[in-house]
Amino acid sequence: MPGGGLGKTVAKAKEANNKKKTECDELEEDVDDEDEKIRKMRTTKKGAIAHKATTVTASKLTCKGVSTKKPAYSSLSRLPKAERKRYAQGVKKGSKMCKKNGKPFRHATHGFSSGCAHTEARLVEDAFGSGKGEGCKLSMRIRWKQRKLIKDSKGKVTGAISGPPKDFACENCERVLCHAKYCGLKIFLCKDDGSKSGPPNCENHGY
Numbered sequence: 001m002p003g004g005g006l007g008k009t010v011a012k013a014k015e016a017n018n019k020k021k022t023e024c025d026e027l028e029e030d031v032d033d034e035d036e037k038i039r040k041m042r043t044t045k046k047g048a049i050a051h052k053a054t055t056v057t058a059s060k061l062t063c064k065g066v067s068t069k070k071p072a073y074s075s076l077s078r079l080p081k082a083e084r085k086r087y088a089q090g091v092k093k094g095s096k097m098c099k100k101n102g103k104p105f106r107h108a109t110h111g112f113s114s115g116c117a118h119t120e121a122r123l124v125e126d127a128f129g130s131g132k133g134e135g136c137k138l139s140m141r142i143r144w145k146q147r148k149l150i151k152d153s154k155g156k157v158t159g160a161i162s163g164p165p166k167d168f169a170c171e172n173c174e175r176v177l178c179h180a181k182y183c184g185l186k187i188f189l190c191k192d193d194g195s196k197s198g199p200p201n202c203e204n205h206g207y
Contacts, residue, residue, distance in 0.1 A: 012069075015193070023060060023139055023190070023192065024103070024139075024141065024190035024191075024194050024196060024197075025107070025194065026060070027058045027060060027139060027140070027141035027190050028058075028141055028190065029140065030058035030069060030071065031056055031057065031058035031071075031141045031143050033205055034056050034058060034071040034073070035056045035143060038051060038054075038056060038073060038079065041049055041079055041080060041083060042078065042079075045190050047078065047098070049169075050078065051075075052145055053145060053146065054073065054074045054075045054132065054145060055072075055073070055074040055075075055118065055142065055143065055144045055145065055146075056071070056072070056073055056074075056119070056143045057071065057072045057117045057119035057120065057123065057140050057141065057142045057143065058081030058140070058141045059071070059072065059088070059123050059138060059139065059140045059141075060138075060139045061123075061127055061132060061136060061137070061138050062136060062137045062139075063132040063135070063136035063137075064135075064136075064137075070086075070087070070088050070123065070126070071086065071087050071088070072087055072088035072090075072119035072120075072122045072123050073087050073119065074091075074117060074118055074119050075117075076122075088119065088122035088123045088125075088126045089122060089123075089125075089126060090116055090117070090121055090123075090126060091107075091116055091125045091129070092116060093116070095107065095125065095128075096125050096128035096129040097124070097125070097128050097133065097179055097183045098128075098132075098133075098134075098182070098183040098184075100179065100182060105179050107121060107172075107174075107176070107191055108172040114155055118169075118170065118172065118176070119140075119142065119173075120140065120169050120173040120176055120177060121172075121173060121176045123138060124138065124176055124177065124180045124185065125141065127180075127185060128180070128183070128185070130164060133180070133183055133184060133185045134183060134184030134185065135184055136185055136186070137185070137186040137187075137188065138152045138180070138185055138186065138187055138188070139187070139188040139189075139190065139196070140187075140190065141167075141189075141190040142166070142168065142169060142189065142190075143165045143167070144165055144166040144167075144168070144169075144170070145165045145166075146164065146165060146166065162203065167189070167190070167191050167192045167198075168189065168191075168200070169189070169199075171201075174199060174200060174201050174204075174205060175200035175204075175205040177189075178199045178201075178202035178205045178207040179205075179207065180199075181198070181199050181202065181207070182207050187199050
């Protein structure tokens with residue numbers, strides 16, 4: 001039948017357009033938007049270079065059938081004060097999560113920065129701090145950015161090149177996510193290929 005092939009092509013295109021977005025599709029769009037917003041806020045040369053080595057995470061917290069979205073940024077103190085309230089705050093010390101064997105959870109204080117400041121920790125602590133930890137679900141799309149510094153002949157940093165971002169949590173944050181799971185919060189991480197996974201390596205962290 002003439003035009004049959006074209007009709008099938010149009011039908012497939014409509015089907016693709018009408019295909020319902022997955023939760024990971026939504027969070028992918030959210031992390032793109034937040035990354036661009038933050039990039040525009042960090043306008044100085046130093047800030048632009050630093051932003052290439054930060055983490056931006058989009059999240060969706062679902063509790064009792066109600067979902068809320070919240071972004072998180074690892075260098076929150078570097079943003080304009082008026083903008084910071086939109087992002088996950090986390091804790092400066094201690095933890096809102098449950099105890100394990102009678103002992104409170106302690107965030108890592110070693111490594112490249114305090115574990116409390118990482119996006120995953122900020123989001124988890126905000127969830128438990130608002131009473132939306134146990135029995136709820138937290139989905140995240142992590143964009144942990146890598147960079148290579150550009151230096152002149154005298155060793156002065158003049159710029160940076162962005163490398164492929166990572167879609168997983170650092171070792172410190174793996175431990176945070178595993179403890180959150182232990183406390184009853186369901187954790188899902190959206191990967192580059194659109195799939196979901198739970199907190200990795202929990203056995204290695206004693207869970």
